[in-house]
Every structure is written in C-alpha cells, then in structure tokens.
Amino acid sequence: MDTNVILLLLLVPLLGSLVNIFFGKKLGNGSGIIATLAVLISFIVTVVAFVQVNGTKTPIQGNLFEWIAVEKFSISFGFLLDQLSLLWLLFVTGIGTLIHLYSTSYMKGDENYGKYFGYLNLFIFFMIILVAGSNLLITFIGWEGVGLCSYLLIGFWHKNQDYNDAAKKAFIMNRIGDLGFLIGVFILAFLFHSLDYMTIKTALMSGTNHQINTWIGCAALAIFIGAIGKSAQIPLYTWLPDAMAGPTPVSALIHAATMVTAGIFLITRLNFVFDLAPLVQDTIAIVGAFTALFAASIGLVQNDIKKVLAYSTVSQLGLMFMAIGFGAYEVAVFHVITHAFFKACLFLGSGSVIHAMGGEQDMRRMGGLDKYMKVTYITFLIATAAISGFPFLSGFFSKDEILMVAFEHNKALYIIGSIASIMTAFYMFRLVFLTFKKGFRGTQEQKNHLHESPISMTLPLIVLAVLSIFGGLISWPGSSWLNQYLQPVIVKSAANHPHALGFEAYMLMGVATVGFLIGLIWAFRKYIQKAQVPQEDDKITGFHKVLYNKYYIDEIYDKLFVKPIYIIATFFRDVVEVALSGAVFGLGKIADELSLQGKKAQNGNIGLYLFAFVFGICLLLYYLFIAR
Amino acid sequence: MIEILFYILSTITLGSAALTVLSKNPIHSALWLVVSFFSLAGHYILLNSQFLGMVHIMVYSGAIMILMLFTIMLMNLNISHEVSKPFITKLVATVAFCLIGILMLSIVMRGAQTYDLQYATSGQDFQSAHVLGKILLNEYVMPFEMVAVLLLLAMIGAVLISKKDKTEKGA
Amino acid sequence: MENVIEIIGIDKYIYLSIILFCIGVFGILYRRNAIVMFMCIEIMLNSANMLLVAFSTFHQDAEGQVFVFFTMAVAAAEVAVGLAILVTIYRNIGSIDIDKLKNLKG
Numbered sequence: 001m002d003t004n005v006i007l008l009l010l011l012v013p014l015l016g017s018l019v020n021i022f023f024g025k026k027l028g029n030g031s032g033i034i035a036t037l038a039v040l041i042s043f044i045v046t047v048v049a050f051v052q053v054n055g056t057k058t059p060i061q062g063n064l065f066e067w068i069a070v071e072k073f074s075i076s077f078g079f080l081l082d083q084l085s086l087l088w089l090l091f092v093t094g095i096g097t098l099i100h101l102y103s104t105s106y107m108k109g110d111e112n113y114g115k116y117f118g119y120l121n122l123f124i125f126f127m128i129i130l131v132a133g134s135n136l137l138i139t140f141i142g143w144e145g146v147g148l149c150s151y152l153l154i155g156f157w158h159k160n161q162d163y164n165d166a167a168k169k170a171f172i173m174n175r176i177g178d179l180g181f182l183i184g185v186f187i188l189a190f191l192f193h194s195l196d197y198m199t200i201k202t203a204l205m206s207g208t209n210h211q212i213n214t215w216i217g218c219a220a221l222a223i224f225i226g227a228i229g230k231s232a233q234i235p236l237y238t239w240l241p242d243a244m245a246g247p248t249p250v251s252a253l254i255h256a257a258t259m260v261t262a263g264i265f266l267i268t269r270l271n272f273v274f275d276l277a278p279l280v281q282d283t284i285a286i287v288g289a290f291t292a293l294f295a296a297s298i299g300l301v302q303n304d305i306k307k308v309l310a311y312s313t314v315s316q317l318g319l320m321f322m323a324i325g326f327g328a329y330e331v332a333v334f335h336v337i338t339h340a341f342f343k344a345c346l347f348l349g350s351g352s353v354i355h356a357m358g359g360e361q362d363m364r365r366m367g368g369l370d371k372y373m374k375v376t377y378i379t380f381l382i383a384t385a386a387i388s389g390f391p392f393l394s395g396f397f398s399k400d401e402i403l404m405v406a407f408e409h410n411k412a413l414y415i416i417g418s419i420a421s422i423m424t425a426f427y428m429f430r431l432v433f434l435t436f437k438k439g440f441r442g443t444q445e446q447k448n449h450l451h452e453s454p455i456s457m458t459l460p461l462i463v464l465a466v467l468s469i470f471g472g473l474i475s476w477p478g479s480s481w482l483n484q485y486l487q488p489v490i491v492k493s494a495a496n497h498p499h500a501l502g503f504e505a506y507m508l509m510g511v512a513t514v515g516f517l518i519g520l521i522w523a524f525r526k527y528i529q530k531a532q533v534p535q536e537d538d539k540i541t542g543f544h545k546v547l548y549n550k551y552y553i554d555e556i557y558d559k560l561f562v563k564p565i566y567i568i569a570t571f572f573r574d575v576v577e578v579a580l581s582g583a584v585f586g587l588g589k590i591a592d593e594l595s596l597q598g599k600k601a602q603n604g605n606i607g608l609y610l611f612a613f614v615f616g617i618c619l620l621l622y623y624l625f626i627a628r
Numbered sequence: 629m630i631e632i633l634f635y636i637l638s639t640i641t642l643g644s645a646a647l648t649v650l651s652k653n654p655i656h657s658a659l660w661l662v663v664s665f666f667s668l669a670g671h672y673i674l675l676n677s678q679f680l681g682m683v684h685i686m687v688y689s690g691a692i693m694i695l696m697l698f699t700i701m702l703m704n705l706n707i708s709h710e711v712s713k714p715f716i717t718k719l720v721a722t723v724a725f726c727l728i729g730i731l732m733l734s735i736v737m738r739g740a741q742t743y744d745l746q747y748a749t750s751g752q753d754f755q756s757a758h759v760l761g762k763i764l765l766n767e768y769v770m771p772f773e774m775v776a777v778l779l780l781l782a783m784i785g786a787v788l789i790s791k792k793d794k795t796e797k798g799a
Numbered sequence: 800m801e802n803v804i805e806i807i808g809i810d811k812y813i814y815l816s817i818i819l820f821c822i823g824v825f826g827i828l829y830r831r832n833a834i835v836m837f838m839c840i841e842i843m844l845n846s847a848n849m850l851l852v853a854f855s856t857f858h859q860d861a862e863g864q865v866f867v868f869f870t871m872a873v874a875a876a877e878v879a880v881g882l883a884i885l886v887t888i889y890r891n892i893g894s895i896d897i898d899k900l901k902n903l904k905g
Contacts, residue, residue, distance in 0.1 A: 604901030610828055614724045618731055625735045630806050638815050645842050649826035654834055661838050668845055674803050675856045680864050687871050692878050699882045703889050721828035729821040736813050754861045763861050775872040782876030786883035
C-alpha cells in the first residue's frame with residue numbers, strides 16, 4: 001500500500017512529462033490539461049497521505065529497490081513521507097497545480113506549448129524525489145533534476161541569446177553549490193557508513209560520537225554551501241534575478257515558491273546535524289541577514305517588475321536562513337509556506353500584468369492598471385500587504401516570528417532584519433503604486449490592448465490571495481499547530497520549550513507594524529503625493545546608480561573569476577594546446593614522411609623483391625653459422 | 629667405377645640444370661630439366677634407394693614436367709619472346725649466385741673441420757620398399773593421410789582457380 | 800651391401816647439392832618467365848631432396864626418405880596450384896613476364 005502511494009505520487013508527473021515531451025505537438029491544447037491533471041492527482045495523493053500521517057503520527061516509508069550495495073554500505077532507492085516532506089509536497093503540488101492551470105492560458109499560442117508542460121511536469125517529478133527521498137543520494141537526484149529543469153525553463157525561449165546566458169549562469173552557479181553538497185554527502189557517508197536520514201539521526205542521537213564533531217561541522221558547512229547555491233544566498237545569488245528570463249509562471253513556481261526553498265528543506269531535514277555545529281549556524285544566520293538586507297536594498301530601485309520580485313525573493317530567503325541559523329527550523333518552514341503563497345501570487349499577478357501589457361516588464365511604462373484589471377489589482381494588493389507585514393495577514397506572523405527569534409538571540413541581526421522588512425514594505429508598495437496607480441504611461445497601442453486576464457489565470461490568483469490572508473493561521477502565536485506538527489521531525493523543536501506570549505512579543509509586533517507603516521508611507525508620499533516616476537537609465541547618479549547596477553556584483557565577479565579563468569583558458573588554448581598538438585602532429589608527419597619514402601621501395605618489381613629476399617637469407621645464414 | 633659414375637651423373641645434373649636456366653626457349657628449359665631430373669634419379673639409385681628413384685621419375689619427370697610442358701604449350705610460349713635482359717639483372721643474379729654459394733660452401737667447410745664424417749655401415753636393411761612401406765603406414769600414417777587430403781585440395785583449388793568466371797564473360 | 804657413401808664421401812654430395820641450389824637461385828633472379836622460375840624452384844627443391852636422401856643413407860635411417868616422399872607430394876600440389884594461377888594470370892594479362900606484374904606497387 002505504502003509503496004503504491006509513493007509510486008503513484010512519483011510516476012504520474014513523470015508520465016505526464018513523457019507524454020508531453022514526446023507527443024506534445026500532436027496533443028495541442030490537450031497537453032496543458034494532461035499536465036495539470038497529472039499534478040492534481042499528485043496533489044490528491046499527497047492530501048490523502050497527509051491526512052493519514054497526521055492521524056497516525058507515523059511516517060510512510062517505502063523502499064522501491066536496493067540501489068547500491070557494497071560491504072557495510074548500502075543505499076536503497078527508498079522514499080520517506082514524514083511530516084516535513086508531506087508539508088513540502090502539499091504546497092509543491094498544490095501551488096504546482098494552480099500554476100499549471102495558470103500556464104494553460106499564459107503560454108497559449110507558444111510554439112513549444114507541449115514541451116513547456118513536459119518540462120514543468122518533469123520539474124514536479126524531480127521536486128517530489130528531492131522532498132520525498134529517504135536518503136541523501138535520492139535527494140541529490142532530485143536536487144540535480146530540479147536544477148536541470150530550472151535550466152531548461154529559464155532558457156525556454158532559447159532563440160534569445162541573453163536568456164540562454166541566464167540559463168547557463170543559473171546552472172553553473174548551482175554547480176558550485178552542488179559540489180559543496182556532494183562533499184557534505186561524502187563526509188556523512190564516511191562518518192556513518194550510510195546516507196539514510198533515519199540512520200544518521202539515530203547514530204547522532206545516541207550521542208556516542210562526540211569526537212567527530214569537527215567532521216560534522218565540515219559536513220554541515222559543505223551542505224550549507226549547497227543550500228546557498230540552490231537558495232540564492234550571498235555570494236551565489238546572482239543567478240536568481242537573471243533567472244527571470246524564463247516564462248513568468250516558471251519564475252513563480254521554481255524561482256519563488258518551490259525550488260529555491262530546497263536549501264531550507266535540506267537544512268531542516270538535517271537539523272540534527274546542524275545542531276551539532278554552532279559555528280556553522282552562526283555563519284548561516286549572518287549570511288542570511290546580510291543577504292536579506294543586501295537584496296532588499298537592490299530591490300529598492302529596480303524598474304523591471306520581475307526583477308523587483310526576484311530580489312524580494314532573495315531577501316525573503318535570507319530571512320529564512322537567518323531563522324535557521326538561530327535553530328528555529330519550524331519558523332523558517334512557516335515562512336517558506338507563507339512566502340510560497342504570497343510570492344507565487346505576486347509573480348502570477350505580475351505575469352497577468354505582463355500578459356496585458358503585451359510583454360512589457362518596465363514599470364516606468366505602466367501605471368493606472370487598476371481600472372483595467374480589477375481582480376489582478378486586488379489580489380496583488382493583498383499579496384503585497386502580506387509580504388510587507390500588514391497585521392494579521394500571513395506574512396505578518398511568519399516574519400514577525402523570525403524577527404522575534406532574532407531579537408532573542410542577536411540584537412544586531414534583529415536590526416538588520418527589521419531594516420530589510422521596512423525596505424520590503426517600501427519597494428513592494430512602490431511596485432504597486434507604479435504599476436496600478438496614477439495615469440497610464442505606455443503607448444496608445446498598449447493601452448488599447450489592456451484587458452483582464454481569463455478565468456484560468458485569475459482563479460489561481462484568487463486562491464493564492466485567500467491563502468495569503470489566512471495562511472498565517474497554521475502558526476498562530478502562542479498556540480502553533482505547525483510547531484506541534486513538526487515536532488517529530490525537528491530534534492530541538494520550539495514546541496518543546498514554547499516561549500510565553502508576553503509583553504516582549506506584543507512590543508515586537510508593534511515595532512514590526514510601525515516598520516511596515518514607515519515603508520508604506522514613504523512609498524505613498526514619493527509615488528502618490530509627489531507622483532514621481534523613476535528616472536531613465538542614463539540619468540541615474542550617485543549611490544542610486546550603484547544600487548541600480550546591483551552593487552556591480554556581476555561586474556566584480558566577471559573581473560575576479562571569469563576574466564582570469566578566461567585568460568588562463570586562452571593561454572592553454574593558444575600556447576599549450578598548439579605546442580602539444582604540434583608535437584603530436586609532428587610525430588605523425590615524421591611517420592607519414594617515412595612511409596612515403598618507404599613506399600618507393602615497394603615498386604612492384606618482383607626481381608628486386610627476390611634479390612632482397614636472397615640477400616636477407618644470406619645475412620641470416622651469416623649471422624647463424626659464421627658470425628656466432 | 630662408382631666414383632666415375634657419380635662424377636658423370638653430377639656433371640649431367642649440374643650441366644642440364646644450368647642449361648635449364650640459360651636456354652631462351654621455355655620448352656628447351658623444360659626438356660633440360662627432365663634430363664636433370666633423370667640424372668637425379670640416377671643419384672638416388674646410386675645411393676641404393678631404388679624405390680625413391682622410381683617415385684622421383686614418376687612424379688617429377690612424369691607428372692610435374694608433363695604438366696609444365698602442357699601449360700607452356702597451352703599458353704603458346706614455345707617461341708622465345710623474352711626481351712634481352714638489362715645488364716643490371718645479370719649483375720644482380722651473378723652477385724647473388726656467388727654470394728650464396730660462397731657463403732654456404734664456407735659454412736660446410738667450417739663444419740667439416742669440426743665433425744667426423746667417417747662412415748660405418750651396419751649392414752641392416754633400412755631403405756627397401758618393404759621397410760619404407762612399413763614406416764609410412766605405421767609411424768607416419770597420419771601425415772600420409774594428410775598428404776592425401778592436401779593433394780585433393782590442390783586438385784580442387786587448381787580447377788577452381790583456372791575455371792573461367794561465367795559472370796565476367798557476360799560482362 | 801656395398802654403399803656409395805663409403806666410396807665417394809658425404810661431402811661431395813653436400814657440394815653437389817649446394818651448387819645445384821645456387822643454380823636455382825641464379826635462375827630465379829636471372830629469368831623473367833614465370834614458368835621457368837617455377838622450374839628453378841623445382842631445382843632448388845630437388846637439391847634439398849637429394850641431400851636428404853644422401854644423409855638418410857649416411858645415417859642408415861629411413862626417415863629421411865620418408866621426408867623426401869612428403870616433399871614430393873607437397874611439390875606436386877604446389878605445382879598444380881601454381882600453374883593454375885599462372886594460367887589465370889595469362890588469361891587476364893596476356894603475359895607471364897613478371898616485369899609486367901606490377902600490381903604489388905605500393
């Protein structure tokens with residue numbers, strides 16, 4: 001039974017993917033429906049499994065087959081559906097279904113319609129493997145698989161070279177992280193002779209291995225580097241903003257809601273390892289906080305609607321890592337879920353806007369869209385309020401919990417996080433005001449084209465907006481359902497030591513609300529009362545220009561890493577390879593010349609051959625009988 | 629008496645062999661070769677191996693030479709149409725002849741000094757047809773049968789090779 | 800049983816067979832007619848045969864003669880196939896002058 005559940009969960013998206021990739025052209029519009037149904041089935045299966053596990057409190061486990069078996073070391077192709085993975089599967093397949101539905105309209109008319117859904121289903125398949133794998137190697141398969149799908153989908157419109165470059169950038173940057181992941185896997189395999197989560201957990205909980213703490217620290221650091229790559233933290237974050245080259249639903253699904261949270265999933269999954277490495281945890285918290293601030297500051301001045309959302313994603317992921325660094329895994333998970341709701345909603349809303357604008361992404365060409373796109377405007381506004389921390393919406397609770405944890409552990413990081421939150425509120429409302437308020441600034445042609453999106457696009461928006469409002473209820477401060485639910489998975493669970501909902505907590509909520517209001521009013525004064533519009537690219541000066549150019553990080557990376565490697569590669573190509581091939585070809589030339597000369601001896605004159613033959617016999621006889 | 633016979637036979641053998649090589653007409657070559665073979669058979673008989681002498685006459689002078697003569701006549705080569713050979717060919721052939729001859733003679737002469745070439749007869753019968761037949765069909769029965777197969781194969785091969793290709797004719 | 804080796808000596812036979820062999824070598828190099836070259840090969844074979852017979856008598860051992868027997872059989876087979884090849888060559892080229900057979904040219 002258990003194995004059947006797992007197989008059904010896995011194989012339906014795979015089947016959908018194969019059908020769409022191979023027969024997508026013939027199916028036409030049917031491929032979208034097939035893909036959506038495939039993910040929907042997975043979602044239903046997940047819900048059934050979730051209800052079962054939530055009732056019995058025992059995870060569903062299933063080994064499909066023994067994959068690698070060496071003496072003392074074996075890896076089975078097994079899957080583990082426990083509370084954590086089911087939670088992830090719920091929003092991966094749930095939001096996945098909505099985004100598939102959305103894509104059926106958004107991608108309509110694209111020449112590679114079938115292929116698009118094939119890739120999207122393949123992504124869901126690999127994401128399920130990543131989340132449901134029972135050991136690190138299975139997770140690694142999923143990890144690489146989603147990376148591949150991300151690459152394929154970023155470069156989906158592969159006729160544009162910039163998009164291809166963005167796809168390659170994402171892939172290569174992920175490779176750096178993947179190397180870290182692999183090193184971590186090797187260290188863990190060396191230490192425990194197993195990669196199974198349960199086995200490692202049991203071995204660590206028994207507490208007899210304290211002399212290996214240094215190694216555990218190394219493994220944790222290496223895996224954290226893997227998470228950095230996948231979840232776009234400093235210094236490997238630059239691929240995520242560029243990844244917006246892909247179709248907008250892809251950005252919503254992969255680069256906001258699901259794949260980029262894989263790093264947080266992995267660390268939460270291995271929380272028992274990270275608990276033993278406090279230094280690494282501090283590193284995670286600091287990296288997360290700085291990423292949050294850094295990305296938010298860049299987001300302040302971006303003019304591309306999707307770029308703003310991308311930097312916002314990086315910033316929010318930074319907040320999650322900060323929570324993980326403080327050991328508050330369930331808080332990070334909570335923020336992952338609420339973030340998935342409102343960020344997916346925001347991306348889909350921006351997709352709806354871009355759809356209406358006929359591909360235009362620059363906010364300076366928009367404005368006043370609220371009159372044309374009521375549903376999009378309202379859902380977008382709700383999601384914006386949620387991400388900015390409007391009281392009692394989902395983002396308010398999750399972000400507030402992170403800041404509360406930060407306040408308890410480290411005041412400096414709390415301040416950084418709060419500043420990032422104020423910036424978030426500012427740039428998100430800046431986005432809303434510039435896009436939907438005041439007069440329209442685009443061309444007349446675009447104005448005539450403006451329209452509300454069809455129902456298949458607005459329905460996911462409405463669902464996600466509702467979830468953004470009420471998503472916070474799963475972890476109501478003081479009596480958190482989520483903390484109770486995740487208790488079996490997380491060793492040092494907060495549910496074991498609940499902090500009282502005292503004066504301090506209310507004070508922090510109040511501070512957060514004030515911060516939100518500061519950001520909101522700042523944006524309101526600037527873009528509604530003064531009705532400013534961001535300047536054109538060439539008129540930007542000063543620090544604003546530095547921000548607008550993303551602190552020149554891409555250029556610095558280019559100078560620091562790409563150029564030297566390029567110079568070395570050029571040197572090897574132009575000097576070393578020429579020398580080597582010269583030597584090799586020279587030898588070949590000599591042999592060639594020798595054979596050309598030797599060929600002349602073979603002139604076909606049998607008399608000569610016979611003479612050579614007799615002469616040879618004479619030499620042989622001389623050597624055998626006289627010379628010896 | 630025997631010594632004189634040996635020298636006469638040897639002269640005939642070498643002389644006719646030389647004439648085989650030197651005569652311009654292939655038919656003459658073949659006839660001189662027959663003479664050479666007969667004298668060799670004489671040598672065999674002189675060496676008291678009469679059976680082998682008879683076989684030699686039958687196989688070489690009979691079968692092989694007839695085959696050669698037949699081929700020469702089939703190809704219409706009875707007249708000499710070999711062009712006069714260039715000087716270099718003659719020189720090369722002479723040099724090789726001298727070289728290999730001197731080499732082998734010197735080898736034998738060096739060997740003759742080390743080995744005792746004295747001969748002692750035991751009076752036993754070892755080379756009559758009776759003894760040979762027994763050896764051939766006892767110890768050497770396997771090679772004997774193999775030779776039979778070889779000859780059969782040679783016959784089939786010769787027929788196959790010299791057969792005219794039918795498809796080529798049509799083309 | 801009187802024996803010729805006693806009277807003449809084995810060394811004379813060795814010299815005879817060497818000279819016969821050298822005549823064969825000379826002929827091979829001197830002549831251009833393939834059939835005559837064939838005959839020269841026969842001369843060389845026979846020089847070896849004669850030496851075998853002489854040594855068989857010298858050692859009073861019949862095996863040398865058995866060997867000659869087999870050599871003859873192989874020679875017969877060789878001549879049969881070789882002449883068949885020559886006939887085919889003649890049919891294709893119209894000559895058996897080996898100077899005209901230059902297909903082995905590299």
